[in-house]
Structures are given as structure tokens and as C-alpha cells.
Amino acid sequence: MKYSKLNRFKKIVILALVFLFSASLLFAQDYLPRTWKTRKVDLSFNRYYDWQQMEDALRKLEKAYPKFLKLRSIGKSFQGREMWYMTINNPETGAEMNKAAMYIDANIHGNEVQGGEVCLYTTWYLMENYNYNNYIKKLVDERVFYLFPSVNPDGRDLWLHKGASARSGQFPYDSDNDGLFDEDGPEDLDGDGEVGSMYLKVKAGEGTHRLADTGDHLVMIKKNIKGKPDEFGDYKYVGSEGIDNDGDGRINEDGGGGYDPNRDWGAYWQPKNVQRGAGDYPFSWIESRHTKDFLYNHPNIAGAQAFHNSGGMLLRGPGVKLHGEYKQADLSVYDAIGRDGEKIIEGYRYIVIWSGLYTIWGGFFDFTHDLLGIYSFSNELWTSRSDLDRDKKTTDEEREFFNKYIDMDNTYVPMHEIDHPALGKVTIDRDKTKLSGRVPPSWLLEELCHRNMAFCLYHAHNMPKPKIKNVTVEKVASGLKKLKVTIYNEKLMPTMSASAIENKIQRPDILSIEGNVKVLAAGKNKSSNLSGVPGRYRRYYLRVYDSDVNYIDQKDLKNLRLTSGIPGKAEVEYNFLVEGKGKVTVKLDCLKGGKDSKEIVLN
Template sequence: MMKLIIKISLLVFLFGIFDGYAQQKKSDIQEEIAGLRAVGSPSNPKVQMNWSRYHDLKQMEQFYKDLQKAYPEYVKYESIGKSYEGRDIFVLTVTDFKHGDANRKPAMWIDGNIHANELQGSEIAMYTAWYLVENVHTVDFIRDLLKDKVFYIAPTINPDSREYFIYEPNNMHSSRTGRRPFDNDGDGLVAEDLYDDLDDDGQIVMMRRKTKTGKYKVDPENPNRMLMVKPGEIGAYEMLGFEGIDNDGDGLVNEDITGTYDPNRDWGWNWQPSYVQHGALYYPGTLPETQAVKKFIYAHPNIAGAQSYHNYGGMILRGPGAAEDQQFYSRKDIQVYDALGTAGAKMLPGYNYIVIHKDLYTVYGGEIDFLALTRGIFTFSNELMTSYKLFNNKEDAGLRGSDEYIDFDKYLMFGDAYVPWKEYDHPQFGKIEIGGAKKNYTRNHPGFLLLEDAHRNAAFTIYHAYHMPKLEVLETTVKSLGANLYEVNATIWNDRIIPTHSDHDVRYKIERPNLIHLEGAQVLTGMRVLNADFNETVEQRFQPAQIEVPSIEGMSAVKVRWIVKGKPANLKIIIDSAKGGKVEHQVKSEG
């Protein structure tokens, strides 16, 4: 408990450092040509972007090109694989390439848009890359961060689905998947024919039919709102579901919706078949998109933190996805998650920090468990957008069907968020009316709210990245033991919250240990010092010059010792940590 209190106190202290770094220098203000720069934002970015809209794949790739061209010393982008339909899956690498080997810096993985209708994850991922490089010469904190860390940013890991949702008829909930053909009932209709856009307006809205036995009536104060009638009242309408037709006469409208799949059920940890976990395919990693991401993750053992963006609900999620996997989250690891997640809840008003299986629902084969439990990476998944953001009403937060969305459209969108009800002659239902919320409303942010949430979520991932391991040699001593033998001691300090290895990682030996090597002396023996006061040590029996340390915990130190022959001179200590980076320290010679 005391250790947790200390960590939280340090967290509060570091918030102060974060704020201090973000202050603009007076000289920077004087250099502004015109106007006044708003703190926290670039006044004249090299890459002009409209962060109040949703970009298609062509626009996104142009953004990657423009950012790399404007900041070649900080940005490169590459395709890590192809989607099912042959589209590139791009990853932006953002770091200061002039300082250190990018492959050896602690890395933050960010992705979004694994589901088709979760558009804003891509925008927030792109905004993060843009914000980092557009502020690198203005904000000292960002400059120093990119020297120490590297960001791998995949704005969309399901490009087929993104294009499908933007350019094909959909409603706010469809499609989570994409255009891969799945005919679930053998009628010859496949997943891309899920919905019929009756009036060809690009929106799949609701259908209603007038009837005195219906359970709904129109709200007299707002024609977009449907109200359930009270007991004893005569109804006016029955609701017929989302816009569409019964293609095969089986009495079901849009019946092939169950023929889809869920790419967030395709990962390798605790995968379950579709009869247990709806949306799973044939085996873990069926999808080429999943395979491409996994290949990249495995090829980059320096990834120490990860963030995946979804919608909806205003949640900062951590694993596990299933209750039976709670055993793999140790007390130490949960303390790290709690420190970061609690800070995130402060940075994101209206968002709650919660556990997936406990506070949401069970997920088998999810990406978050793959990253956290297969690779030992501290991972969060944010469910973007919440009704709290509409009027800052905590009592209504998270309720997508609430009246707040109707009022928000009335007062702030001026009717732009809904398709007005109109008559339509349906081939099966006869005279009906169609109307309702547009596909890019409720789950996806309205434009002016998108920019704010983009910055707050980017700030959370930047904060997460800042607290990935940062190692340094805190102090060294050289002591004569007589008989031409010398004792060399070193203290290695991790200055951030995240350890070099999660407790889960250490337990299951996912990543190799940290290696602390002494150069410049004939080493006879090496050891970890468990307790310097009582001289309690653990000997390194093989390769004594290179001491293996399972983990260096956050805000903690480890001590190592070597016994060497001959008076040492020009000693160098090299720390080699997969997730903590590579650090070299020259030991000052005596005399």
C-alpha cells in the first residue's frame, strides 16, 4: 500500500513537470509573425489538417506523405502488409532519428479503426503523430520525449472496412467488419449486402409504419424523437427496424447481418470459436490484417506500451477480457495500470477507467489481451465518445440512446445530425416512413468535439509513453579488496512508472532479461545485490561480465557488482534492455 501511495504521489509530481515543460518560451512568442499562438497548439503548422472531419484512405496516405516530407528527421511511414482486398496497412514511425537507434528506444504502439464504424480512432492516431512533430521545436517536453522514445502509429488496421463505412450505405452500428463475403444462410447474399438503402441517400436509418396498435408516437416538441405511449394511450406507429428489405422472403430484414465477423476476436490469447465467441473466424489470425500487425509487434520487442482506439462509451479499458484470465494480472502490474489509468480519467472528463470483463462484457481473442498477455505490454483500449461530452451531464454519461442526442442536434447541430422522416412505398411493408440519426452521429464525434477529444486522448497516450522505462546509471563505486582485486558497484535507476518487464512477462519469460555488461576489466565474478546492507547477493554464474536482471521496476533501482582483477581504468557499463533501451555509462577513473 505504501509503495502505491508513493507512486501516486510521484505521479502527481510528474504532472507538474508535464505542465512545466509545456510552457512556451518568451522567445518563441516573439518569433510569431502575426497573431497570438494558443498554448498547446502550433500556430502555423507545416502540414495543414482539418481535425474536425473524417478522412478516407487516399487523404490519410497523403497526410503520411506530407508529414514525412515536412519532418523527414522525425517521421517515416511504411506498409506493414496488405488487407484482404489488397489495401496497404500503414504505420508511421515518429521519433528523433538523429538521437539514438529508433529500434532500441522504448516504443509506444497506437492503432485505431479495427472496426469499420469506429472512425475517430484513426483521426486521433494521426493527430498524435501530427501534434508530436508540429510541436517538437516549440515544446521542450515533446523534443526530449522524441529523443528518448519512439511511436509506432497505425491509424487504421482495417482499411477495407473504413472505406466501406465512409462510401457505402451504413447505419451508426454497421459495419464492424468490412466487405469480405460471408453468406450465413445460403441465400446467395453476402456481407456487403447487409443493408438496402431504400432512397439511395447513403444513410441507413429507421423505418416506421402508422398503425393504431403501435407502441410509439411522435414527440410533439421534436419530430425526430419517437416516444413510447403510456398505458391507456393509443399508439400511432410501429417501429420496423433499420432501413431495408426481406431479400429472400424469410420474414427477416437485413438477415445477413449475422454473416459478418469481428476482427477483434481474431487474436491469439484465449481465442474461442464462433459458437463460444460470436464474430470469431476459423482460427486465431485468420485475417491478413491481424497477421500483419502481429508480425510487426513480434519484430519490435522494444514496444513497452500500447493503445488501441475504439468507440463508444467514454471508457479507458484494461484487460483481461475474460474473468478466467484475471490470474495473469498481478498486484504489481495492476498498480502500474491504476497509476496510468487514474491519470487518464483525469485527463479525459466523462471517461471512466475500468476492467473489460468486470465492468463491460467478456471478450475472447481480443487485441488488448494479445498485447498485454502474449507480449507483456502495458495496454489500454479507449472507447471514444460519450454522451457526457454533449452537455457535460454526468448523470447521462454513456447512454447512447438518451434524449441528450436529440437536444444536442437541436441546439448545436441545427438539425444536421438526423434525416427527417419522409414517406416511402416499401415493396413489402407498403406505405412507411424512413428517417433517424445519420450513420456518423452518436458513435462518432461531431466535428468540434472531435478535435478536443483527439487532443485529450493523444495527451493520454503521450503521458503513457513518457512513463515507459527510462534507465540511467545513478552511481558507481570502485573499491580495492587487496591482492590486486577490485570491487565495482553500480546502481541502475528506472525513472518512470512502467517497469522494464511486467510481472506477467517475468513469470512466463516472454522477453529476455535486462543485460548489464561491464567492459574494460578482467571480470572474475558478477552478481546482483539484493540487499547492500546485509551483503545479500545472487551470483551470475555464466558470463559474469554480463549480469542478467529479470526486471527493473518503475521508480526503483537495482544494484549490481563485479569483482575484477587489476586496477580498473576506462570502465564502461552498458545497459541493454529490450523495452528499456540501451544506455552506456563511462565510469570515472580514480585518481
């Protein structure tokens, strides 16, 4: 009896435990959308990551998804930070180099941080949704992604940690031409992670600023305004937060770096008397040299995005007027993606850099488009949401309302006093934290990440993907056969951009015949369906000869060099006159569109 009582007791305990356990499972449910039901890695996207935190988050993802993700470095930044990048590739569907790749980088301007979070979000989102979403699965299976959360990690950390304005990299640079390098940068004297402006209290009339009517910040005094008396200033601006390190009487006149790393690329480059911020020669800075080497070593890259901030723009090249407009075939690709981008990212405009923004000599995409044949965009991330009545104008009232009642004054930095080591009592007024203006409020960061990722995925979705659709055999005479090979590229981008063809900077695609046969002649069928190819550009594909094929005059007809690539949204047909029998493999090898092959047997 005793035994069975104990047994019953045990049963009850076990049942209770089972009940408690399932209840705890129930309570642990996240109630996320279906696709995130099994979220493996919990990351937040309402915050920013410094370089160590970014590395930690990337490692967490790599650990959770080891089959797809590889975190590697392209080398060290000037200050010795590893320049991490994440590769997303499914090895089961082929090697990296056999697929078209999408390159995404961010933060070349050190203070333009949020593109880093977009890269992190993209990695996370693709992985978390791979098993549940066909669009994502196809992209991950058929494409490769290279994500660089910061190509200027020194600038990123300087800005996030110390608040110092860090558009530049941190290679020593004599910004004020006094023979000393980076001798006087800003100091975060009050340790709040911000660099504010310093003011001294002076006699009324001797200042540059006065207390605002609200009493909580300083405003510049107004003078010489018709019908209004001059205002009296009783606060005098003395410089940005910091001390005069070199004792030259000026405060913070030469901080870390001082050049512009996005004026360093070897296309339409100009020296600093023409282009402010340029180095002494193209690729002056170690970070851009690492990036350039990576790009040259990855000719599979067909699409590129370089994130900046701010303004809400989808920028494309050229960076300078002198370049001239892109060729029609390339324009049609940019326009299609750019215009759809305006739908994907609310409030962003598709714009050409030199005409819509400003001239950039030595900018990133004159390099990637002209010298690497990569269709390239650059998004200027974040545009204000303060136009509350949506009349396309933002008034001060709307801005104040947004800040106060929507953002809850989250970006407000109260005016305060410090004891300055040289100046005594100093008022610091920064008005707003650095995490405002050029970056979204934290609660809008995730949306920014999602929409800009969506744009990059759309860009990647449109990368070339030619397939050998058909190989047919026609008997011409005894032992002589005509092979007809049709290749279909369902995507918008051609395997070679018009610019790459013209500049001759890309190895042509190769169509080869392998087997114990001899190819006597080869050519391209004139009736190839080139409906996707703009008229101006068709002459690259069609030449007039008195035959139904354009003969190809190459020494090695078993390895045809398709010097004009395979156009977008088009079907092309190549014919081979072949002598011999047996197994024949037709292989297509495109640098920017992957590889494909088909086997047939000739008898």
C-alpha cells in the same frame, strides 16, 4: 534629371511594394498560440478522413517532417488497402529499437472511426510543437511512436462511404448460415451515405410505427400499456435500406463480413460457440495477422493503446474473469496511469474489461499484456455531453436541448420518400446520421483528439527509461577490483512487467562488461533502493544470502541476464569482481527501456 526622377519613382514603387508585402504578412498572421506560430501543416480536426484522405494527410506530414516521420504499411487488408502506420522517431537520438516505443492503433471495429483522427492529430501535434514545447520534445527525442489510424481500413471505408454497419472486417463470412457468403448487404438507395430504415405506408392498425407528434419522424407504436388505449400504426417497418439481393424474402440479412476482429487474438481465445464473432482459430483474419507480426517484430513496444468507441472508458484487462487479477506490481502501474487518465480526459472512467464492461475471449490486451509484456489500455472514445445540469443523469429533455440549441440539429436526417425498385414508395427514416451517437459532434472532435492524445503521451511518458547512473571502482586486492554499477529507472514502468517475468515471454535485460578483463563473480546489492517496488513483488529482487550481495549464478558473468528486469522508480546496484586492467565499458541493454553505457579505465 530624367534618370534621377526615374530612380525616385523606382524607390517609391519599391517602398510601396515593401509596405504592401509586410501588410500582407501582417494580415496572413494566424493569431495562434505561441507554439503554433510556425504551423507547417494545416489539417482540420472537426471532420473525418476516409482511408485515401488519411493517407494523403499522413503523407503531407511525412513530407513536412521527413527527419522524424516514416509512413509504412504492414501489408494489405483483405480488400487490398495498405495498412498504413506512422513511425515517429528522432534518428539523431538513436535507432528505433534502442528506445521504448508506444504503440497506438484504432478502428479495429470498422465503424469506430475517431481513433484514426486521434492518431493523425497526435502525429501532427507532436511535430508542430516539437521545437516549442519541452515535454513534447523530450517524448519525441527519447521515445518511439507507432501510430495505426486504422487496423480495419476496409470496415472504415465501407462505413464512411456507404453507411453500412461495419464492425467486422470484410473477409467473406456466412452470417446467416445459408451456405452463401455476404450475399445480401445493405444498399444506400438514396445515395446520402447513410443506411436508414424502410417503412411502407399501410392501413391504420396494420403498422408497427406512426408519425411522431412533431410530425418529422416515426416512432414505434405503444400497445398494452395499462390505462392507455393501444396506438394505431400506419407505417410498417420492412427492413434496413436496401433490396433483397438473393431473393430469399429477407432484406440485407448477410452483409460484408460479420465476425468480430477483436475476438481473434491468441490469448484466452474461444471458438464461436463460446465467443460470438470468433473465427475458426486465433488470428483467422489477415489484418490481425499483420498486426501480430508487427508487434512480435517490435519488442521495444512497452505501452499500447487500442482505440474503440464509445462510452468514455479507459479500459484495461483482463478480458475474462478466469484470467485472475493482474499481479500487484503491474496493477500499481495500471492504477497510477488509469487514475490520472480520469483527470486528463473529462468524464472518462478507468475500468477493468471483464468486470466493468463485459467478457471478451481472444481480446487484444490479454494478448499484448500476457504474451508481449506490454502495458495496454483501450479507450472507449466519446461520451455524451448532454447532461447539462451535471447531475450525472441525462434526460430526454436535456438531450433534445443539446441537439437543438447547441449542436444545431447537425445530426438530424429528415424523413423522406424514395422509389424502391421492388416495394414502390418507401419512407426512409434514419432520425440521425451515422456521425452521431458513437462519435462526437464535429466541433468536439478536436477536443477528443487532444485529450486522448494527452492520455497516450502520459502513458508513453511513464514507459521505462533506465540509465547507468554510476560506475565506481574499489580495490580489493592487487589486480582485483570491485565494480559497482548503479542503475536508475526514474519512470513508473519496470523494464519487464511482472506478468512478462512470470510467463517468461521476454528476453531479460542484459548488463555487460566489455574490455580486457575477467569477471570472477557478480551479484546484486541487497541494499538496492527498491522503494518503488510493491512489497509482494520484492522477493523477485531480494533473496537472503549471508553477504551484502546476492550472487548471480550464470555461466557468462560478462553478460548478466537480469531476469527480473529493472523495477520502476527504483535504483539497483550490481557488483562485479573483476581481474585485469584497461578500458572497460559497462553496457545496459533493455528490450523495453532502451540502451545505455558508461566507460571507465581500470589501472
